[in-house]
Amino acid sequence: MKKLWKKVSAVSLAVSLSILTACGGGGSTPSNTSGGTTEQAQEKKAEQVQLRWMMWTGSDEEKKVWETLAAKVTEKYPEITVKFETDSFPNYWDKLQTQVASGSAPDIISMQSLRMPTFATRGALEPLNPFIEKSPEFKIENFDGSILEALSWDGKVMAIPYDLGPYILYYNKDLFDKYGVPYPDENMDWAGFLEKAKATTQDGNYGFVMRNVIDQVVPWIWANGGNYMNEEKTKSMIHEKEAAEAIQFLSDLMHKHKVTMPITDPGNDTFYREQFYAGKVAMYLDGPWNFGNVRAKANFKWDIATIPQGKGEINSWVAGSGFGINPKSKHKEEAWKAISVMMGEEGFEYLATTGRAFPARSTAIETFKKADERPANMEDVSKAALKAKPFAVTTNWQETQLMINRELDKVWFNNAPVQEVLDNIQKQMDPLLDKHQKTLSSSK
């Protein structure tokens, strides 16, 4: 009865809210039926197992890549078939949340490191360590350590990463050549960055563009030896000197030196990227996951470098995505088998040939480089990863980051005094961190 209530309320609330907001994302009924067919299929033929795997995609090509990967599972284990389900990135999270709530989540869950804690603390992901220990042939040691850490919670691996994403600096070589400015490299410090940005801000072009989100600010805060919250995630640190200096530097780039392009389309998540693709901007920060888009859309020579050096040891954060197992799945063993094929050496070789995302498994990096020679400084990704740590997030990070982003807007859009804004953020952030701690202690 309780379960039924949960189901009814989850589905009906999702429906009512999506009607209310006219943003149809949540419907979970189709997945319920497919969950049913899995059971039926299993009853008919005990040894045949159909697994459901849900993953976000942005294009048909991407969908084909994942479906090909899923087919490799059946090649190796004929008794297992993986049914691929997909949706756009934002819709994926609405859908997954609704499905987890109504007990109809897929067997294999795709997870992004920044959202993992939200799901892990609420028991929506199975710790994978026992499976990994049983499978020495999987060679977990070939994976990049920083991204494995980013997908771990409480010391346990929650998802096997497919991509490695340290934040890096993209630059437009043509613009640097045009104004005779030397390319950025790993020795570039903040003063050097400002100099290059000034030199490339000409003819309506800008030296730099940023998105008005905390993700874009964190590398600068770390590079300056500061942080946005303490390691224990109990107190805000964004109002302290080091962080404030970093944000002041970014504010100056925009308002004082005017080398950062003004943001004219705050509702557009990819505004900063579009300006770079259009060749109007010399430098911007992004992850290696955007190689594909830049290759396709940039009509100029471009390359990558590490993020400008500060006095801190770390100057980049690392994030990535991977595949985990639903703890309520009836086929956890089979789900692990499927993941170990898809994320095995062969699976990675295939993924690397498609050039989709920088491989989290080191064995595939050579293949990935061969698939497309751009950017030439490919090894800078691994270099950046060495000076990167996981982007630390909390169980209520969505709410926290949106609050921070919208407060920082006052700096970017209104040129508000930095310290005032940061003090205001701290006032709101500490209660949110308390809430996070409460969630943690109640989940244990």
Add this chain to the structure above:
Amino acid sequence: MSVLPDIDNREANRVGMMKLTSQKRRRKKWNSEALAGYLFLTPNIIGFLSFTAVPVLVSLILSFYDWEMLIPPIFVGLENFKNLFLNDPLFYQVIKNTLYYVGVYVPFNIVAAMILALWLCSITKGVAIYRTLFFLPVLAPTVAAAFIWKYMFEPNIGFVNTFLGWFGIAGPNWLGDTKYAMLAIIIMSVWKMVGYNMVIFIAGIHSIPASLYEAAKIDGANSWNRFVYITLPMLSPALFFAVVMTIITSFQVFDQAYIMTAGGPANATNTIVMYIYESGFQFFKMGYASSIAWVLFGVIFTVTMIQMKVQKKWVNYD
């Protein structure tokens, strides 16, 4: 085949209902007819129950719970409402933003619709074409329209600032400026929805007897007087309907703001419904989202009730 029983049958039903206990035959007939009626209603009732009544009820219950979706709901009593009113500055900000939107958009929309309607009723040529043109945006999907307007509001090459430039006015960074972002959304919304009220007003104006105007003309009333003393009072039921509906829908503003600015910059365009969406689907706070939804319901209900009361003073049904 008609779904509704004809008039005579309905009359028979009424009589049948009155004599229900004494006349068994009629009772039987009524039952079978009522059954048929309910059967015909079933699809609608099922739809209403599953997509409206039950979710509404569930959201009311949930507003007293802390529910993160992934773990079972925890009963917290009035905690959500307490937090909303006492500890949530963002809640007051979204209320303020929404009231600003309603306060500017509704008069803007009604006046513009009225002017268009009066103009269309006064010209003789091309009425159908103009009426269609002004109504067209109503039919366009809000999302598509919002995207187009985003380009129009682009500060450097967008149409709006280019247009202002012709008059020597340097237009602002519309969507990237906290002072202008909501105004930009209001302008787009008026463009989008003005045709709807315009059509209502045109229908209302056409139903005013021409004899009234003739009599007024003979008495020497000028066109302004004819508008104030004839058109407005005769149009007041349509005006009342338009105002009530426009206020209700504008309290629920979401799509335009979501597409054009995503609530930014600095929460300048964050609205109540957007906050409900964010609380529920992004912050995992379904109970909290439900409580905001019920506060919004309370606000709309109160405003509409006040209008119902006040209408007696100005709406003329003669």
